[in-house]
Amino acid sequence: MKEDNTVRIERQGRVTVLNIRGDVTRRSEAAIKGGYDQVDHEKEKKILLQFDKAIYFNSEGLKIIILLLAEARKHQQEIAVTDLSDHFRKVFRMVGITKFARIFDSAGDAIAALEAAKKTGEQWTE
């Protein structure tokens, strides 16, 4: 299991991309929360969480994503997720994460969809 996480932030148009590397477990909290806290919540309302297809989420990793979604909801941000393995796409759906974030096959699709959303607060999730 990979241990170290890196979170790289890129801005592509109106979309802020959090490029997350490494398995998502309890140890990931500081890195992911740290990355998300660098986002200007007043201005940046479209966020893409880009993972590595090979990564693993455990229960606490899912909790980190859920808490991030809760924060995003408070800030009225739209969240997209990309590059998940089939297994974790199913897990995300199973635990209800897809109620608050849409999953895309590729970053390009996700960015296009986020850019296409007319305004913040529009029905975004699945």
Next chain:
Amino acid sequence: MNRVPADKGPEEGEDSVKAALEKRVYYLRTLYDISKELFGKVDFDVILKNFLLMTMGNFGVFQCFILTCNGACDRVMHFFSIGFDEEMETELKAHGCRSLATHAVCTTETPSSEHSAQPDLPPDVALTFPFRIDDDQVGLVGLGPKLTEEPFRIHDRELLGTLVNNLVVALRNALSFEQISSLNRELQVKNEELEKTLHELQAALRKVEILESIKANLCKFVPATVTNMIERSPTSESLDASERDLSVMFLDIEGYSRLTEEVGGTEVNNLVEKYFSVFMDAIYTNNGDVMETAGDGLMVLFLSDDDKTHALEAIRAAAAIRSQTNRINRESPTLSRPLAVNIGVASGEAYIGALKFESPTGSRWTYTAHGTLVNIAARICDKAKGGSIMAIRNTAERVTEEFPFASLGRFHLKNISDDVEIFELKPG
């Protein structure tokens, strides 16, 4: 496993089975994750927090809490929550224990296996599960609504129940670990105390060794009777003078002054040591105690509680001294004349105890016998010549079965008002 609804087509049914299977696999994975996470921890709070965080992820909820209460369900002992505001947390703490009481967890050995939301908890709590850790602690885990907005179903409750069972095992392990740690700490404290005591004992032992060494050296100069009395009762008044029946022996080397002139001081010293060594053997073998020495003479007490015994011991010692002296005389023909040891023994009442001599420069203690009997013994020793053993009637009569004494008649002894009949031990 969930049953495939009959009104769905084969393809849809297959998807449903696949989804259910995936869910079960996910549950298994969850169980594995939680077990791995919880069983690696021994801190009670950390286990509770981690369980809560993992449960949140597993069930996909924004809100969850866990609390433990004392066995009587009237005091919250641990409380952790995620996603509830402060007001809600206060309400959860206030009603959590009460909810456990209504679950009867606080009065029964094992909690019921599953519970839905409780009416006395806030409506945001969609599912609760009570648990018992031990006789002193029970707990409650509660989840808010699912992110999926679906209701909690039976398999969710089953999963939560299984996870809670693992949690309870982990918490019990933590408690056991804490007890072991506590016992270890106590043991460590006791070990430190023991070590300190050991050091103190070793120090005390060193002092005792020093005292023993001092005693061993002092014993060379102090009569055994005194040593024994002080050992038995260091502060008692047993050293005070009292009258008792005893036998006192005086022993004198005949012609000691002439001998000193003849062979010189060093040689006399050697001779005295040689003869006195065998005298001491004879004295100690017969339980005698040398009270005083003065050049060529000894004063010896025999203090058996039995009157006849101490008289016998005194005469046996005297006879042995005479016999040993004759032997040495035969084996050491260096002297112009053989050495003669004269002995006087008297048995009867005498004062024995400590005498204290006070002076401006200090005090000196001595333990000895004194009185007429002692003076008589000294005088008859003076009268003895040529290595004879003399005694008074009292002594002679007590030993007559073993030692034949013959009366020499009555004699006036210096500073003794009445004449004293003196007996002599016939040569053996």
